[in-house]
Structures are given as C-alpha cells and as structure tokens.
Amino acid sequence: MVEQQHRVPCRLFRQGSGSISALVxxxxxxxxxxxxxxVGKSLLASHPVSQVQFLQxxxxALVxxxxxxxxxxxxxxxxxxxxxxSLAVGFIGLVGTMVLQYIAFASMPVIEANLVAYTWPLxxxxxxIALENPRRPALLGLAAVVGFIGVAxxxxxxRNQSWFEGDLVGYxxxxxxxxxxxxxxxxxxxxxxxxxxxxLPSSLIxxxxxxxxxxxxxxxxxxxxxxxxGLYLGAGPMGLGYYFWSxxxxxxxxxxxxxxxxxxxxxxxxxxxxxxxxxxxxAIVGAILVxxxxxxxxxxxxxxxxxx
Numbered sequence: 001m002v003e004q005q006h007r008v009p010c011r012l013f014r015q016g017s018g019s020i021s022a023l024v025x026x027x028x029x030x031x032x033x034x035x036x037x038x039v040g041k042s043l044l045a046s047h048p049v050s051q052v053q054f055l056q057x058x059x060x061a062l063v064x065x066x067x068x069x070x071x072x073x074x075x076x077x078x079x080x081x082x083x084x085x086s087l088a089v090g091f092i093g094l095v096g097t098m099v100l101q102y103i104a105f106a107s108m109p110v111i112e113a114n115l116v117a118y119t120w121p122l123x124x125x126x127x128x129i130a131l132e133n134p135r136r137p138a139l140l141g142l143a144a145v146v147g148f149i150g151v152a153x154x155x156x157x158x159r160n161q162s163w164f165e166g167d168l169v170g171y172x173x174x175x176x177x178x179x180x181x182x183x184x185x186x187x188x189x190x191x192x193x194x195x196x197x198x199x200l201p202s203s204l205i206x207x208x209x210x211x212x213x214x215x216x217x218x219x220x221x222x223x224x225x226x227x228x229x230g231l232y233l234g235a236g237p238m239g240l241g242y243y244f245w246s247x248x249x250x251x252x253x254x255x256x257x258x259x260x261x262x263x264x265x266x267x268x269x270x271x272x273x274x275x276x277x278x279x280x281x282x283a284i285v286g287a288i289l290v291x292x293x294x295x296x297x298x299x300x301x302x303x304x305x306x307x308x
Contacts, residue, residue: 057206059234093184107170147293153286195246
C-alpha cells in the first residue's frame, strides 16, 4: 500500500512534467508559425513561389538532419507498411501544407490566405465529432459552423463585385493547406515514429521537388537578406515549428496543447496588420469568428482531456 502511495505522486509528477513540456513545445511552434506569413509576404514580393519554397525546404531539411544526428532515441525497426504510412503522413503534413499555403499567399491577399489556412483546427474539430465521442458534440459542431461562416466573410471581404476577389486557385489552395495540416495533426500523435524521422524524408522530397520547380521557372539564387529570410522560413516556422508541434502532440495529444496552437491566427494576423495589411469591416468580423471558434474548440477539447 505504501509503495502504491509513493507511485501515485511520482506518476502525477511525470504527467505534470509532460504537460509542461508539451505546452512549451506548442508555444515555441506558435511563436515561429506566427512569423511565417509576414516573412513569406516580404519574399514573395520579389521572388517566385518556387524559389521561396526551395529555400524553405532546404532550411527545414538542415534542421531535421541536425536533430536526427543529435537524437539519442533508439531506432526501432518498423514494417514496410508502417514506414510508408509515416512517409505519407509526413509528406501530406509538411509538403502538402506548405506548398499549398504559399500558392495561396501568392494568389490572394496574404492576410486572407493566412486566416483561411488556419481553419485546420476547425477541421480537426469536425473529425473529433465524426470519429470520437466528445462530451459536447453540439458545442463543437456549432463552433465549427461559426468558424466556417467566418471564413466565408473573410473571403467575401465585404466586396460588392465578387466573393472571389483573388484567384480561385488561391482560395482552394488555402483550404487544401488547412486539410493537410488537420490530417497531420490528427495522425502524428498516433504514430510511434519520432518527429525527426517522420519529417526529414519529407523535407528532402520537398527539396527535390522544389529544385525541379525552380529549374522550370529559371533559378536565380537569392543573396543577402533574402537568402537569410528564406532559410529562416525553413529553419524556423517549417523546421523547428513542425518539430516542436509534433513533439507537443506526441507528449499530450491535442487537448490543452490545441488551445495554444489556436493563438497562431491571432498573432500572425496582428503582425500582418502592423505591416500594413488591411481587412474590410466584414472581413474583420469574419476573422473574429474564425479566431473565436478556434479558441472555443480548443477550450472544449482541453476540458475533455482534463476530464478523462
């Protein structure tokens, strides 16, 4: 009995330590992701998407390779099927999300693309309703519906001429990016593969694909500040951002961690606004609905995790 009493506090301490670590990793990811749209916008003003993405994937591959070399985790043999699943999850989550997001950035107002791309928490909420047994599915469903109404308002922007002021491809790419990130966030915590082993192959594939894209477009190597910013996008928001987020999800699923992640559209939209980007009144209302619904979904899922 005494031994069991000693084990309980130890187990609670370990769980508490895991929660703190998860929140720290999630906060780090949010801090890096919040700068992604602003830095990407500045580079896309003078460079094509293919070049910006090549620098991103190159920077991310260097980070993942360094983490892999420093990792002391024992390599556990996996079956060919498990390896293919891990590769698919990493490819969709990293390459799919980032390529589609930057196509959206180049095809429509960045501040709108950013808000639409960060509807992935709402998509995760929809998956929770469909696949799990949440305590309050009606609340989750209502939050998701409100969020998508907000997206519609962001897209319309209060314009009288047309809902799709930007390129239709941009809006579709932003939604596709959100779908890819939602899929990754659902799957990554279910895989036994360490984050670095999950993301390194995908980043290398991304480097190869972006090199081919650059070769088709005609490649001129950026220099000076642009080179540094491009590598930062890879090492920061893409590299360490994805690694931190993956570690957070593996430590504590998507409960309290999700609440932190849903701060990303708030911080990134604020930075874009300070840089000169503007939303119409209607789009501002939509942005508030998107951000509010994301926070509501995060709080609800956090309560579910704590209840369990």
